Amino acid sequence: MGARIACVDLAGEYREIGAELEEAAIRVLRSGRYVLGPECEAFEAELAAHVGARFAVGAASGTDALVLALRAAGVGPGSEVVTSPFTFFATVEAILLVGARPVFADVESGGFNLDPEKAAQALTPRTAAVMPVHLYGRCADVASLRSAVGALPVIEDAAQAIGATRGGAAAGSMGTVAAFSFYPSKNLSAAGDGGAVTCSDPEVAERVRLLTNHGSRERDRHLMIGTTSRLDALQAALLRVKLGHLEAWAEARRRAAAGYAERLAGLEGIRLPSHGPDEVHVWHQYALRCAPGALRSAVCKALDEEGAEWRHFYPYPAYRQEALGVDRLPPGACPEAERACDEVVCLPIHPRLGEDELDRVAAAVRRGALR
Ligand SMILES: Cc1ncc(COP(=O)(O)O)c(C=O)c1O
Structure with a gap:
């Protein structure tokens, strides 16, 4: 038997770009700006440009990004979200966490992504959104899904698919709003947990941003009940380096x-x-x-x-x-x-x-x- 062949190679990645990562980390440590601030703003702008969405908002994880996307799209208790059963559990967990009910539609025959026709058949008067998953780095057929489900919000679970495109549109820019994960095994990975929401509607982006930060834009004023779910500046700085590669x-x-x-x-x-x-x-x-x-x-x-x-x-x-x-x-x-x-x-x-x-x-x- 030769040397072990690993599924994920973060040590190799560090050997390749370690010096750049260390420089970025030291820059943040020296700045004293650890939550929000210029690294996060710069990463968000670079991510939005990469994805081809107008806005990107950092979050503490991919799961949080899904929850934030759902909440910003108005999904809550009593509503249903049609999604794929062939996914990491977090997709479904996020739907449950906002108090909604997951409704499962099958994947395409011989494929791994949500079947647009079956998703359309699963709609009910309570359906508040449809959530395709771009599994394994391949985009779901969001264009067909959008025509099949009419005006309903489409929330992309793009956790596994940064950079993937279909019909010229990139994962994270195809639906109403999308969620990315930067978990260490992902194609774009943080040194810990991290995530982001992308969208092109300024009102959705504003709601996501408020939700990540206690519903607050300015100190001592809370416009809605949010949470603490921000991307750390340290992670943002590391992600900026990796985004370049x-x-x-x-x-x-x-x-x-x-x-x-x-x-x-x-x-x-x-x-x-x-x-x-x-x-x-x-x-x-x-x-x-x-x-x-x-x-x-x-x-x-x-x-x-x-x-x-x-x-x-x-x-x-x-x-x-x-x-x-x-x-x-x-x-x-x-x-x-x-x-x-x-x-x-x-x-x-x-x-x-x-x-x-x-x-x-x-x-x-x-x-x-x-x-
Ligand atoms: C398809 C899918 N959705 C959601 C998530 C959740 O992301 P995170 O682990 O960053 O919370 C992941 C990754 O773990 C995922 O693969």
Whole structure:
């Protein structure tokens, strides 16, 4: 077995740009401005420009960003939000945290993102918003979703998809409002928790900004009940450095994905991830679909034997989680999502994945598939 092949390589990232990160961190430490202030303002402006939205507002995490986006879009108790069950639990948790009810619509046949037609079928008079998730770094079909759901707010969960585009529009600029996560494993990552909301409507942006800071614009005046959810200046400064490298890193991820596609073509029982010609994928994950049962187990075992990490994002549809209580749905509710849960195996992918590592991972997958 060679050296371990990790799914996330933050130590490698630090080796690449550590000096820049340290300079940024020291700049903030010396400034004494740790909450809000010029680093946050600069990062927000740079992020908004990157995403192609008019506004970006920093938040303490991606989950908070989703909650803030929902609240700013007017979603609250008694309302419903149509979303995908094939996602990280935080998507659904945010809906529950604002007192609304998640309503699950299945993902596209053979895909991982919300099916616009099924989302439209799930609408009721109580639907207050629709929340697609750009899973694994590939944009959901927000254009079709928007035409299918009419004037309802579309809230993008863009946690995994910074830089991804579809039909020329970028994740974070397609809906009414969007949420990003800068959790350390994300393509753009903080040294801790962080998130942001993007939108182009000034009133929504203003509401988000108020909500992040106790409903307050000026000292001792509180216009609404908000919370404490700001992006730390230290994180903003580090994120500014990394944002400058993001496009090159996304390109490196695309090269790695192309490397897998070349090496893994034509294996029986294994389907490779794909996307349309009008899409730019940022490969937060490289998700194989393996026929469930013996073949999938053999692939995972071969990866383990090779010392290559792999991840099972996500083994259960969100509606099976106990946290949903009475809203928990029975197995079979969204068959496409359940198939994805049974089949998916995420291979290591990051900007510094070498040819040798691609060879080793692909060879292990082949060995497993041919066992
Ligand atoms: C799809 C999705 N939504 C929301 C989140 C929540 O982000 P955070 O962990 O920053 O709260 C994450 C990441 O963890 C995610 O992958």
